Amino acid sequence: MNIHEYQAKALFEKFGVPVPKGAPATSTEEFITALSGLPDGPTMVKSQIHAGGRGKGTFTDGFKGGVKFCKTKGEAREAAARMLGNTLVTAQTGPAGRKVQTIYFTVASDIKKEYYLAILLDRVASRPVIIASTEGGVEIEKVAHDTPEKLFRVVIDPAYGLADYQVRELIAKLGLTGAEAKNAARLVRALFAFYWETDAAMVEINPLITTPTGEVLALDAKVSFDDNALFRHPEIVALRDFNEEDPKEIEASRHALSYIALDGTIACLVNGAGLAMSTMDIIKHFGGNPANFLDVGGGASKEQVIAAFKIILGDPNVKGIFVNIFGGIMDCNVIATGIVEAVKEVGLKLPLVVRLEGNNVAAGKRTLASSGLTIVSGDTMADAAQKIVKLVA
Amino acid sequence: MAILVNADTKILVQGITGDFGARHARLSLDYGTQVVAGVTPGKGGQFFEHGAHRVPIFNSVADAARATGATVSAIFVPPPFAADAILECADAGLDLAVAITEGIPVKDMIRVKRAMQGRPTRLIGPNCPGVVTPGTGEKSFGGCRIGIAPGYIHQRGHVGVVSRSGTLTYEAVYQLTVKNIGQSTCVGIGGDPVNGTSHLDVVRMFNDDPDTHGIILIGEIGGNAEVEAARWIRANVKKPVAGFIAGATAPAGRRMGHAGAIVGGAEDTAAAKIAVFQECGIEVAVTPSDMADALVRAAQARGVKLS
Numbered sequence: 001m002n003i004h005e006y007q008a009k010a011l012f013e014k015f016g017v018p019v020p021k022g023a024p025a026t027s028t029e030e031f032i033t034a035l036s037g038l039p040d041g042p043t044m045v046k047s048q049i050h051a052g053g054r055g056k057g058t059f060t061d062g063f064k065g066g067v068k069f070c071k072t073k074g075e076a077r078e079a080a081a082r083m084l085g086n087t088l089v090t091a092q093t094g095p096a097g098r099k100v101q102t103i104y105f106t107v108a109s110d111i112k113k114e115y116y117l118a119i120l121l122d123r124v125a126s127r128p129v130i131i132a133s134t135e136g137g138v139e140i141e142k143v144a145h146d147t148p149e150k151l152f153r154v155v156i157d158p159a160y161g162l163a164d165y166q167v168r169e170l171i172a173k174l175g176l177t178g179a180e181a182k183n184a185a186r187l188v189r190a191l192f193a194f195y196w197e198t199d200a201a202m203v204e205i206n207p208l209i210t211t212p213t214g215e216v217l218a219l220d221a222k223v224s225f226d227d228n229a230l231f232r233h234p235e236i237v238a239l240r241d242f243n244e245e246d247p248k249e250i251e252a253s254r255h256a257l258s259y260i261a262l263d264g265t266i267a268c269l270v271n272g273a274g275l276a277m278s279t280m281d282i283i284k285h286f287g288g289n290p291a292n293f294l295d296v297g298g299g300a301s302k303e304q305v306i307a308a309f310k311i312i313l314g315d316p317n318v319k320g321i322f323v324n325i326f327g328g329i330m331d332c333n334v335i336a337t338g339i340v341e342a343v344k345e346v347g348l349k350l351p352l353v354v355r356l357e358g359n360n361v362a363a364g365k366r367t368l369a370s371s372g373l374t375i376v377s378g379d380t381m382a383d384a385a386q387k388i389v390k391l392v393a
Numbered sequence: 394m395a396i397l398v399n400a401d402t403k404i405l406v407q408g409i410t411g412d413f414g415a416r417h418a419r420l421s422l423d424y425g426t427q428v429v430a431g432v433t434p435g436k437g438g439q440f441f442e443h444g445a446h447r448v449p450i451f452n453s454v455a456d457a458a459r460a461t462g463a464t465v466s467a468i469f470v471p472p473p474f475a476a477d478a479i480l481e482c483a484d485a486g487l488d489l490a491v492a493i494t495e496g497i498p499v500k501d502m503i504r505v506k507r508a509m510q511g512r513p514t515r516l517i518g519p520n521c522p523g524v525v526t527p528g529t530g531e532k533s534f535g536g537c538r539i540g541i542a543p544g545y546i547h548q549r550g551h552v553g554v555v556s557r558s559g560t561l562t563y564e565a566v567y568q569l570t571v572k573n574i575g576q577s578t579c580v581g582i583g584g585d586p587v588n589g590t591s592h593l594d595v596v597r598m599f600n601d602d603p604d605t606h607g608i609i610l611i612g613e614i615g616g617n618a619e620v621e622a623a624r625w626i627r628a629n630v631k632k633p634v635a636g637f638i639a640g641a642t643a644p645a646g647r648r649m650g651h652a653g654a655i656v657g658g659a660e661d662t663a664a665a666k667i668a669v670f671q672e673c674g675i676e677v678a679v680t681p682s683d684m685a686d687a688l689v690r691a692a693q694a695r696g697v698k699l700s
Contacts, residue, residue: 121499123616126506126587158507199500229498231473262644273584274558274613277639278681281663284642285680293643298541298559328543328563329420357567359543381564382682 001225003239004048006104008221011198016190018183019218022106024048031080034105035073042108043076044069047083049090049098050244052222057090059083060097066090069108076105101243109217114207115174116140117188117218119195121202122155128195130154130162130188134174136207162192179214187216198236199229248311255307257296264289265319265392267312269305271296271326279324282381288389291318300330305338309346320351320392324381325358332356332364340371351391352376355384394604395526395578396553396595397489397517398465398537405430405463407470407478409441409450414469417493417541419443421467424544425528425535430457432466454478455485465489467523467539475519476501479589483514491539492519492589502587509589516589522559522581533575542566542579550575550700552688553599555592556611557584561639561681565609568685574700577605586615592622600630607633607688607699610675614640615661620669627673633691633699636670637678638663 003011006024013019022044023034035043047054047066054066059082066088070076080103089097114136122129133151135143144151152173154166167188171181187208195203204222211217230237242250252259258273262280266288270276273295280290292312296304312318325335339354355378356364368375376391378384398404404421408414409431422428422443430449431441437452451457454466466487470478475494482490497519509516517524523540527533527547538544546563548570556562562581569576580595582588592610599605608630612619619638626634641663670677676691678684692699 121503121586123586123618126503128503158503196500199498201499226499228472228496229500232498260644262642270560272558272560274556274562274611274639275560275564275681277558277613277643278561278564278637280642281639282680282682290642326560326563326567328546328560329541358546358563380682382680385680 001227001230001236001240002050002244003223003225003236004050004102004241005046005221006048006102007239008223009218011223012191012194012218012221015194017187017194017218018216019221020106020109022104024102024104025080026102028081028084031077031103035077038073038105038107040073042069042071043073044106044108045076045079045083046104046106047088047100048102048104049088049093049100050241051090051092051098053090053092054088057088057093060087060089066100080105098244109209109219110211112210112212114209116143116206117191117208118202118204118206119192119200125155127158128156128192130156130170130192132170132174136209140206156192161196162189176210180210180216183214183216187218199226199233200224201226248314251307252294252311255304257294257304257308257311259311260293261315262290262292263317264291265317266388267291267294267315267318267321269294269296269308269312269321269323271298271300271330275324275326279322279381279385282385283322283389286385286389288385288392291315298330300335300338302334302338302341305335306342306345309342309348313346313348318350320388321353322384322388323352323354324384325356327356327358327361327364329359331359332361333367336364336367339375340367340373343373343375351388353378353384353388353391355379355381394602396598396602396605397524397578397580398526398539400425400526400528400535400537401427402465402537403427403429403461403463404465404467404537404539405432405454405457405461407432407454407466407468407481409433409448409469410436411469411471415441417467417469418448420544421538422446424538425530426538429461430463432457453485454481454487458485458487463487465539466491468492468494468518470494472496472498476505479505479516480508483509483512487514489515489517490589491517491521491523492583493521493523493540494518495520497585499585499587502585506587506589517580518583518588520585521583521588522562524578524580526578527576540581542581546570547579548573548575550577551604551606552576552609552699553595553602553605553607554579554609554611555595555599556581557613558611558639561611561637564681565611565684568682569688572685572689574685577602592618593625596622596626596630600632605632606697607692608635609684609688610634610636611684612636612638612666614638614643614663614666617661619666623669623673623675626675631695633688633695633697634675635678635684635687635691636675637681637684637687638666638670639681
């Protein structure tokens with residue numbers, strides 16, 4: 001689960017990670033109260049969406065920049081008025097962009113130097129890793145590729161936690177000394193506490209800055225949490241912003257379906273994540289384009305199949321459906337009955353190819369064949385994929 | 394011979410009184426697997442009954458192992474308690490803990506993995522379909538089925554299958570069985586980013602197992618476990634190996650059902666992994682329908698008989 005920058009920074013403050021003073025606002029009226037809490041002078045105006053590249057983004061009405069430096073609070077209010085309710089397109093949002101529903105005002109800090117700091121899972125070590133760099137404010141992938149010697153890694157032993165010597169070494173590598181070193185060490189420890197205690201999946205500060213007065217501040221904050229751990233963090237679940245999610249994905253999660261919208265024309269309904277991914281792949285292999293990833297799970301019920309059909313058909317780009325079920329334990333006839341009912345209930349007009357294999361498959365195939373519906377049957381994944389690709393072409 | 398488990402392996406089921414655990418304990422008993430104990434704290438002394446089977450339930454893994462000689466556990470405990478259940482297996486000194494549970498927090502697994510370091514207990518999973526060593530009976534009955542895989546699609550034989558994904562494993566097994574090519578052992582290592590046993594661990598075991606003549610290695614986007622296994626195969630494995638990577642069409646940065654199936658960098662894309670497979674002499678299945686055929690091609694090229 002992702003959260004907004006302003007939410008992440010509020011959590012940072014709770015854990016003692018210093019951030020520039022700021023306040024969010026969701027209406028032009030709130031601009032005034034939010035800004036009244038900030039000192040006069042240079043102010044940053046930041047669009048709050050769950051996507052990166054905001055500064056270089058463009059709004060659909062032509063207004064440039066989802067993050068703006070303003071010399072005065074008056075200027076900040078004008079810029080915010082242009083952003084709020086407007087749709088911001090960035091390199092990460094796709095061409096549709098995201099509607100900006102919250103503005104975050106912060107004090108524009110004096111920057112002495114920019115750094116990079118992140119904490120995430122090192123999959124090879126199966127341990128948390130801190131990644132830091134003297135190159136902040138730029139794409140970290142580029143730093144990793146062009147100047148890997150400027151990227152420092154600290155792997156943390158979960159049995160002991162982050163050790164003081166590890167922090168000292170890291171700070172030294174970043175070239176920080178004196179008050180800056182002391183403040184940075186405190187920030188790194190606080191950030192790790194935040195990462196560990198909130199079950200974060202990733203925390204990224206880009207840039208982390210030093211100021212002329214020796215402060216160390218998180219100028220930006222990008223945080224995502226481990227979905228599996230949300231059950232023990234109701235305070236984080238409360239931060240979920242449904243405006244940032246595809247309504248079809250929200251509906252799917254309500255039925256315990258795992259759905260991700262893509263931009264193709266062939267919808268897929270599959271059991272199992274691995275099979276669902278490879279069903280998308282095989283559609284592509286035979287020249288089609290998958291419209292979604294949809295995993296109905298291992299024990300799909302009739303109700304889930306019906307819900308899945310409705311979600312799939314909510315996508316106007318869909319021109320055909322490919323159902324691929326390997327019912328190892330799951331009864332294929334239950335699935336077939338669900339498919340038939342779903343097709344009748346939604347009045348399906350689009351081509352439908354079904355590939356059923358596994359437990360009680362003969363009965364399942366009979367149910368499909370005797371339904372009086374035009375359901376094309378595929379024997380193998382390859383056979384079924386070729387059929388649906390041909391039908392939507 | 395096979396790897397990890399065989400028809401004589403005695404297993405216990407943690408969470409045998411829950412719906413999920415009970416259902417699969419019954420299927421394993423029907424398959425002929427030696428399910429000798431159940432563990433549910435607070436229900437010790439009761440019995441799990443299924444047909445003629447009367448499986449004793451214990452309060453702890455240690456009690457169950459001591460009383461029945463079980464050496465392997467199948468874990469069906471809900472996510473908030475699953476890490477604890479795995480640690481309990483390690484403390485009881487079991488040979489193997491197979492964690493079926495989906496949705497265990499990553500932090501719990503980071504800690505469990507650290508706690509198990511240096512201990513003899515092997516963990517498979519979590520979020521995995523389990524392990525099947527097919528038996529010699531009709532529809533492979535009489536084998537050892539731990540977890541949630543359909544036993545009946547297997548056939549006793551000489552191909553080892555290792556995968557992160559349940560349904561893709563079934564797909565591969567089914568393709569083999571239809572061709573009358575049996576399996577030595579099929580291992581689902583699970584779709585989570587932190588797991589107990591890697592592709593490479595299983596490939597090493599298959600390589601050492603004289604009963605395994607060929608290997609199907611199924612991977613997906615995210616992480617570098619498949620790449621690590623492929624490089625080891627190039628240097629050490631003479632047996633024919635076929636590979637498949639799911640997720641070529643997955644968009645970057647999105648979690649595709651499995652928590653581990655997310656593309657982070659350039660190296661963990663499907664294309665990058667497929668390229669490494671090809672470099673390492675692994676016969677790549679062009680589509681998921683091609684997995685068994687790919688192994689047949691690899692076997693023919695090396696003059697190896699699979700069945």
